[in-house]
Amino acid sequence: MLTLRRNYKIILLASISSVLCFASIILYLNYLQIQNLHGTGEVSVIFNDVDQLYSESEYIVEVEVIETQSFYVNESPFTLSKAKVNKVFKGGLEENIINILENGGLIEKRNYIFEKNPVFNVGEQAIVYLHKYYGPAAEDAYFIRGAYQGKFKFADNNSWLTNNESIEEQLLIPPNDVSEGLSNVKSLRDLKLTQ
Structure with a gap:
C-alpha cells in the first residue's frame, strides 16, 4: 500500500x-x-499604369537589398534599406549603394505592413521607381513612388542579370492594392524597360 x-x-x-x-x-x-499590424493610408498619387509611373519617377533601378533598419519617427514606423544598384533604367544615379525609405517594418516584435505591402527583406531584389527623399526620417535616401506602387520584386529573388531566362520573361511580383494597370505587371516586358 x-x-x-x-x-x-x-x-x-x-x-x-x-x-x-x-x-x-x-x-x-x-x-x-511577431504581431502583424496592417495599416492603411492615402497615397498622394494613384498610378494607373507603368507609363504614368515611368514619367513621374526620377529614377528607375534594379536593386538588391543588403541591409535593413526599422525605426520610429514621430510614432510612425519606417524602414531604411541599404541596397546595391545592379542596373539603372532611368535617371543619372551614379551611386552603387543607395538607401530606400519605406513605410512600415519590424520593430519590437511588431511588423507594420502598409496597404498589404511589406517592406524589403535582406536579399530581396526588385525594380523600383524612386524619387529623392527630403524629410526627417532619413538623410541621403530615396522613396518609392506612390509609397509602394513603384516596387516590383523579382519572383524567387532572381535578378534578370543572374538568370538564364530571357530578359523580357523574368517574372516579377507586383505590389498589392494597386490599379489594374500595375497589378497586371508580371514580367520585365510589362514594365517596358527593356525596349
Missing part, C-alpha cells in the same frame, strides 16, 4: 510538472510571436 501511494505521488508530481512545463512553453512561444 505504501508503494502504491508513493507511486501515485510520483505520477501526480510528474503530471503537474509536465503541465507546468507545457504551459511555460506555450507562454514563451506567445511571447516570441
